[in-house]
Amino acid sequence: MAATPPPRRREPVAVRGLAWLTDLALAAVTVVVFVAVALATGVHSPWDGVIPLALYLGALLLVRRRRPTAVLLLSVGGLLAYRLTGHFSPAGWIWPLAVAYFTVAAASRARWAAVIGLLQLVYSALDFRRVLELNPARYFIHVVGEGLLLAALIGAGLAYAAVARGRERLRDSDARARAAEERLRVSHEVHDIVAHTLAVVGVQLNVAADTLQEDPDAAAEALRLAKDVRNRAMADLRALMAVLRDGDGGTAPQPDLAALGTLVADARAAGLEVVLSERGDPAGVPAAPAVAAYRVVQESLANTLKHAGAARAEVRLGYGPRSVTVEVTDDGRGVPGGGAVSEGHGLAGMRERVGALGGTLAAGPVPGGFAVRAEIPVAGSPA
Template sequence: MSALSQRREPASVRHSAKVIDGALAVLTAVIFVAVALAAGVRSPWDGPVPVIPLALFLGALLFVRRRWPMTVLLLSIAAIFAYHLPAPQSPPGWIWPIWAAYFTAAATPRVRWVAAIGVAQLVYSAVDFRWVIDRNMTHYLIHTVGEALLLAFIIGAGLLYAASLRWRDRLRETDGRVRAAEERLRVAQEVHDTVAHTLAVVGVHLNVAADTLEGVPAEAAAALRLAQDVRNRAMADLAALIDVLRTSPTGTAPQPDLASLGALVADARATGLDVTLDERGDPSAVPATCAVAVYRVVQEALSNTLKHSGATTAEVTVAYQPDSVSVEVVDNGHGTPGGAGIREGHGLAGMRERVSALGGTLTAGPVPGGFAVKACLPLADSSP
């Protein structure tokens, strides 16, 4: 089966292909009859092989050229031979009446066979047309060389068309791989943000429970209950994410919104970290993609504060402006254990990639008296 017919195309493309085949069929039949009449055929219905039935046969074959290209080519050549053989002085034309069949077959992997068949047909036509040599050598050369050049052009066009189809398929495959890689990255970011924050908060509560288990059992029990609540919410988020991935591969739920910032800060505050949240402006105009990015930046910044900085206070400021949203998380810690230089791990890298994808900027580093994470996201480039 032809490479052209093996591709699964949308319905609109298949409809366009049928329209093109119909147009080629009509064009082939009309031009063949017109040339025959212009060349001296008195009646298109007379002769051993009448012109009109032959023209209709050649046109009808083009409706199945995509499905059986070699069969259509061979039947078309046979029809041309049947037309020329009974009448040695029939109107010239061995290649051009079946150019569409040649083109279609040349776009298949059997192009070498197509070229061999074409050369054989040209040789035979040159011999068959030899009676013109004595009368008009120029006419003979124009006919023979012209049809040879036409065959070469048709086969070359078929090869170029097949190459363009292969290039389109490779481009489509590459685009699919890129989309899959982007999707994996988004999922990895969602899982990392959820798990990292949960482990940080739960870890703090477990440390509190371990320290107070013997002296203040009630406080230890409260810490364990908070850790369990945070864990349950994280499990629900992960379950929702997995469910969406199973049913809709393009989704990356759960998708937190700006209203969830309060719960995020409350979780961090429950660990003993003194966290304040200051929201300025109207958040109603913030698109969903930008809202998720804001939430994740705050979540990752607070997670790093809990895990690494040794901070006791943190300030979260979110400013909603007409054309952008700015986020700032400042704590009084030292950023990394022992005050070492910044090492950009998966969390910080994920924040930077998420913000950059929306056209924003992110900085993270020491400030006087602590450590700060700052991000600015434009609203115009973050619409879903």
């Protein structure tokens, strides 16, 4: 089964308008120059062939982008008919069709341009042979000049096509790079959401299992909280999965500093005593640093619930004119023996997220527990 060709990229209205004006200008220049050269070479009755041919050649150029080869063939046919009816072709055969030859070569049809041009050059040499005996130098200059002009036009068209292809490849490469960056961002978001959800839901399920016999109401409340957290996570994941499926699909607004209250409430519902303190005005924090700060808090609390065995955590955020600082400390066991921190996907993801914004992140044991501290520059400010 034949592969379906990719859809043609539709140009913006402004670009199409500029292309139309360019074609109109080239058509006008062709008409004016052709008539002017004809008059300069001794044509006394321009309306007897010269002006109609000039208008014909100019009109064909208005559709050169859609039918480049047809425009060249019809232009050659018009010029040939003009000569066969006894009119003199002013200043040669190739230059009146310069735009048509360039367009065909630029449309990656250089072979057509070369074949048609060669046939036209042969006819031109035969048509001009009467000058050979009278002025061989003039004949030589005429034939060679026509050939060089044809080669220059085809070469210019090929160069233009190569530059256009290079720009297209560069745009495609940039688009793929942006898509890869977006997918990497989504993978971090998915990890953060899943890690936090599993931590909170796991704690609530343990509570429900422990209290199911003695206190069914408490077990039901724990299951309700687990269900609420799960529903919010599923909504976030559906929005993120749309990016992976569609590439350019939109996403729901990502949680930011305004959603910290819900995050802290989830952790408290899971049995962790969380103290949240904020200093400064969060309203001035741009979206990217705000989301990064939220994710640092989310991942830190998830790690505390899963690994630390902590009873209390403190979350402190400072909103300054140049950066946002995030510090999350807990009273858990930290790293056994006070050894080095082993970075899993969570810490590595936090570090990459903060580093992408030009910030820094440190995590490790502190007296009495474990701490994560991040400094995230506000957009446009150094860390």
